[in-house]
Amino acid sequence: MQTILEPGRTEKNYWHDVWRYRELFQVLAWRDVSVRYKQTAIGAAWAILRPFLTMLIFTFIFSRLAKLPSEGDAPYALMVLAGMLPWTFFASAFSDASNSLVGNASLIEKVYFPRLIIPTAYIVVALVDLLIGFGILGAIMIWYRFSPGWQMLLLPIFVMLVFLASLGPGLWTTVLNVKYRDFRYVIPFILQLGIYVSPVGFSSTIVPEKWRFVYSLNPMVCVIDGFRWCILGGRTQIYLPGLVLGLAVITFLLWQGIRQFRRMEKTLADLI
Amino acid sequence: MPLSLQTASLLRKSHESQLEVAISVKNLFKRYLVGHESVRDGSHNTLRDSVVRHAKNFGRKAADLARGRQIIQGDEVEEFWALKDISFEIKRGDVVGIIGRNGAGKSTLLKILSRVTEPTQGRIEINGRVASLLEVGTGFHPELSGRENIFLNGAILGMTRTEIKKKFDSIVEFADIAKFLDTPVKRYSSGMYVRLAFAVAAHLDPEILIVDEVLAVGDTEFQRKCLGKMETVANEGRTVLFVSHNLQSIERLCARGILMSDGSLLYDGPVSEVCQHYVSSLKTWNSERRLELHPRQGDARARITNLEVVNSDGHPVSSIAAGESILIRIYYFAPKPIWSPSFGLALLTAAGTRILNTVSNDSGKTIECIEGGGAIEVHIRGLTLATGHYLCNLAIANNRGAYCDYLTEVPLVEVVESNKLPKSRVYDQSSGVIFATSQWNLIGH
Numbered sequence: 001m002q003t004i005l006e007p008g009r010t011e012k013n014y015w016h017d018v019w020r021y022r023e024l025f026q027v028l029a030w031r032d033v034s035v036r037y038k039q040t041a042i043g044a045a046w047a048i049l050r051p052f053l054t055m056l057i058f059t060f061i062f063s064r065l066a067k068l069p070s071e072g073d074a075p076y077a078l079m080v081l082a083g084m085l086p087w088t089f090f091a092s093a094f095s096d097a098s099n100s101l102v103g104n105a106s107l108i109e110k111v112y113f114p115r116l117i118i119p120t121a122y123i124v125v126a127l128v129d130l131l132i133g134f135g136i137l138g139a140i141m142i143w144y145r146f147s148p149g150w151q152m153l154l155l156p157i158f159v160m161l162v163f164l165a166s167l168g169p170g171l172w173t174t175v176l177n178v179k180y181r182d183f184r185y186v187i188p189f190i191l192q193l194g195i196y197v198s199p200v201g202f203s204s205t206i207v208p209e210k211w212r213f214v215y216s217l218n219p220m221v222c223v224i225d226g227f228r229w230c231i232l233g234g235r236t237q238i239y240l241p242g243l244v245l246g247l248a249v250i251t252f253l254l255w256q257g258i259r260q261f262r263r264m265e266k267t268l269a270d271l272i
Numbered sequence: 273m274p275l276s277l278q279t280a281s282l283l284r285k286s287h288e289s290q291l292e293v294a295i296s297v298k299n300l301f302k303r304y305l306v307g308h309e310s311v312r313d314g315s316h317n318t319l320r321d322s323v324v325r326h327a328k329n330f331g332r333k334a335a336d337l338a339r340g341r342q343i344i345q346g347d348e349v350e351e352f353w354a355l356k357d358i359s360f361e362i363k364r365g366d367v368v369g370i371i372g373r374n375g376a377g378k379s380t381l382l383k384i385l386s387r388v389t390e391p392t393q394g395r396i397e398i399n400g401r402v403a404s405l406l407e408v409g410t411g412f413h414p415e416l417s418g419r420e421n422i423f424l425n426g427a428i429l430g431m432t433r434t435e436i437k438k439k440f441d442s443i444v445e446f447a448d449i450a451k452f453l454d455t456p457v458k459r460y461s462s463g464m465y466v467r468l469a470f471a472v473a474a475h476l477d478p479e480i481l482i483v484d485e486v487l488a489v490g491d492t493e494f495q496r497k498c499l500g501k502m503e504t505v506a507n508e509g510r511t512v513l514f515v516s517h518n519l520q521s522i523e524r525l526c527a528r529g530i531l532m533s534d535g536s537l538l539y540d541g542p543v544s545e546v547c548q549h550y551v552s553s554l555k556t557w558n559s560e561r562r563l564e565l566h567p568r569q570g571d572a573r574a575r576i577t578n579l580e581v582v583n584s585d586g587h588p589v590s591s592i593a594a595g596e597s598i599l600i601r602i603y604y605f606a607p608k609p610i611w612s613p614s615f616g617l618a619l620l621t622a623a624g625t626r627i628l629n630t631v632s633n634d635s636g637k638t639i640e641c642i643e644g645g646g647a648i649e650v651h652i653r654g655l656t657l658a659t660g661h662y663l664c665n666l667a668i669a670n671n672r673g674a675y676c677d678y679l680t681e682v683p684l685v686e687v688v689e690s691n692k693l694p695k696s697r698v699y700d701q702s703s704g705v706i707f708a709t710s711q712w713n714l715i716g717h
Contacts, residue, residue, distance in 0.1 A: 002397060004396065005398070006395050109383075270389055
């Protein structure tokens with residue numbers, strides 16, 4: 001097995017390498033999950049409380065106070081929760097991935113492995129939280145005696161989509177964060193802005209028709225709409241042009257993210 | 273058309289000899305960018321100068337940002353070449369030691385070979401699986417238990433899960449922490465931590481092993497274990513690249529050495545020669561010895577101020593012939609009188625191995641008192657030292673045996689060839705430290 005090291009040489013077998021290191025990927029993901037919940041009093045319960053409390057608050061603000069309409073005849077709380085799940089995934093995946101390289105500086109300086117594994121492992125942690133979130137969803141559905149439709153079966157597709165939607169920007173910002181540490185502060189700001197701009201607390205149907213297409217430039221719009229469609233069982237309509245645009249944006253961000261990451265990867269140890 | 277037998281055999285030979293090479297490094301360069309703050313002397317520190325300097329900085333950083341380049345703090349940016357035109361070849365099964373002063377570029381070279389960072393110029397070919405130990409305990413997480421960290425660290429170093437499970441018991445035994453396997457590592461003592469970390473690393477089974485000064489930590493027992501393990505690995509025919517400041521372990525473990533200095537490769541050859549080169553470049557070897565700068569211990573009630581090796585005429589020399597006796601003059605200064613002091617000298621090889629030790633009380637005579645400046649001579653007879661550079665430890669102790677002054681590894685003298693040495697070959701410290709006249713007689717059949 002021969003390896004050649006030259007400046008600027010992109011590994012022809014990079015992806016082969018990533019596959020070879022898949023066990024390390026599992027170990028790192030497992031490490032991040034265990035560490036998150038060790039030595040905490042409420043531990044795993046926090047993964048449940050966080051989306052649950054936010055759901056209550058948003059339902060109160062947007063439904064009771066602002067009197068915004070729900071989708072179809074679905075309970076507002078359920079609509080909010082259906083939007084919260086992908087958003088929470090995106091928020092934690094994106095912020096964890098962005099800080100992942102800097103946070104693992106000691107590993108990067110001392111050991112070789114395809115660095116792509118690091119941010120991707122953090123995104124898997126968010127997946128675990130998402131699964132817990134689905135548990136809450138189930139509980140709330142039972143509470144409202146709400147039965148889902150066949151659309152639920154398509155949910156895994158949208159889970160895959162939100163995964164990719166987080167990976168693209170996550171890879172991009174993690175690289176930027178290494179070069180310019182200011183990004184550490186930019187990311188929470190983006191997320192704070194995002195939770196109000198994205199249709200988490202409200203339905204995207206309230207956006208006026210003529211702006212809906214532009215609105216779909218936000219990749220989370222199509223993801224959240226998709227989640228809602230699956231969970232609320234077709235009481236909502238998927239805005240197809242928006243979905244297509246959203247997919248294009250996600251693909252673009254993913255491609256750019258991977259490209260920037262691969263470019264920067266070789267000199268990471270020097271910059272961290 | 274089928275190849276002729278000759279061509280086929282030639283091709284096969286070249287392919288085989290290519291496989292023989294484990295690591296091939298050609299014209300390797302590595303550059304870092306370093307920022308400096310410009311010299312600010314008082315007369316030019318006007319507000320205008322300050323503003324101009326900050327504006328220039330900002331302009332440069334903005335340009336770098338726009339071009340996607342690294343931002344360097346400081347007023348001026350300089351290129352620093354950590355490695356300059358390094359070329360060497362390591363065959364499969366070689367055990368090579370890399371030595372050099374701090375800042376020579378050894379760790380940078382290892383980092384590049386471990387693929388942690390990229391070369392700036394040059395080409396490296398590696399045949400075989402590489403495992404690098406650049407640090408002990410990489411990836412250890414304080415919140416996880418010892419057991420969990422074994423799996424974590426093992427995976428980081430490149431072992432598969434099945435491999436770790438198979439070697440788990442052996443690792444725990446090597447580290448001797450069976451009782452604490454399930455406590456979080458943050459509760460471990462530093463000794464336990466290091467033992468566990470090395471235990472995992474010691475069970476790597478790579479074709480090429482790269483080790484960077486990890487033996488610097490831990491107690492003697494641990495260092496002995498580590499060295500022993502590395503010897504086993506080397507004896508199994510694996511390729512080993514070892515960086516250390518401890519010349520003794522390098523000499524013990526490696527057959528070949530590479531000497532680096534200031535980013536360049538100075539010497540590549542048999543390990544004892546390389547050690548000699550290293551030691552002779554490191555220290556001063558004549559009466560310009562600067563003992564004031566030498567690290568020392570002791571309560572300083574008396575100090576050794578100078579050291580000379582003198583010949584029969586009383587003149588200081590820097591070398592003596594093999595087999596000659598040696599006369600050493602030690603100059604001291606004691607601001608207040610010291611009663612019943614003793615002087616000690618230990619003779620060491622270039623690598624630091626002790627050869628002999630002599631103390632002023634050895635002959636039975638004691639010195640009554642020393643005060644102010646003075647000198648003491650010691651004449652060592654019957655020396656049969658091999659050629660090479662030698663160091664010494666020097667000490668002055670008071671009547672209770674406590675050290676007033678203690679210096680280690682002070683350059684002493686170079687022993688050069690003479691007709692007393694075994695004939696028709698080079699007899700240096702790699703042949704042995706001492707020589708003896710011996711007679712060989714063939715007895716019948």
